[in-house]
Amino acid sequence: MSDPACQAVMDARDAKGSFARVSQIFNWKNSIWPGNSTLASYEGGKAGAAFERLQGGLKTCRSYTGTGWVGPYKAELTPEKAPRLGDEAVRYQLAMPMPEDKRLDQIQYTAVRVGSVVVTFSAQDLGRRASFPAGLIRKQVERIGAVQRTR
Incomplete structure (x- = not known):
């Protein structure tokens, strides 16, 4: 990783150091x-x-370089206003120009900590800003909080 601070962001995105993790895919209409x-x-x-x-x-x-499926790339990271959820939350956007046509591959990440759990939501789009539905994030975080309180 070209920037050690960015490595910390990628490690969190990939849940490095977690005891257990599970991922869920959301397919969007259109x-x-x-x-x-x-x-x-x-x-x-x-x-x-x-x-x-x-x-x-x-x-x-704010930026880092790497090698992905289509070869070398440079990613730009932009922090965004975090939702007020869980114990703490952050949100940021990654943008990477596609080599073929220079459109931006954009990915929004929202990470929320609720007790001993960190849940990360991501949405991706090409050529336009990505956004994971806020209502769905809120609902999922509320469910996690409810489970944590019953322990």
Whole structure:
């Protein structure tokens, strides 16, 4: 990774260090790009520490380079206003020009910590800003909170 702060963001996105994780795909009507959520469970206070690393990375990570399916790329990261959900939340947008036509591949990430769980939602689109439905995020986070309170 060309920027160590960005590595912290990618590690959080991939739920590195979690005890267990599960992903769910959301297929949208009139879109070829699915949405995704990843629910990651952490032991002890590790969810808070993982979220703190994500927040720290988002303070300075603005771009990084890498190699993907279509070859080398440069990604631009833009923090966005986070929803007021769970114990803490962040939101950011990644944009990468596609080599064929230079349209932007855009991915929005929303991460929310609820107790010992971090759930990350992502939506992707090509040539326009991506957005995961806010109501669905809120509903999923409320369900996670309800389960945490019954323990």
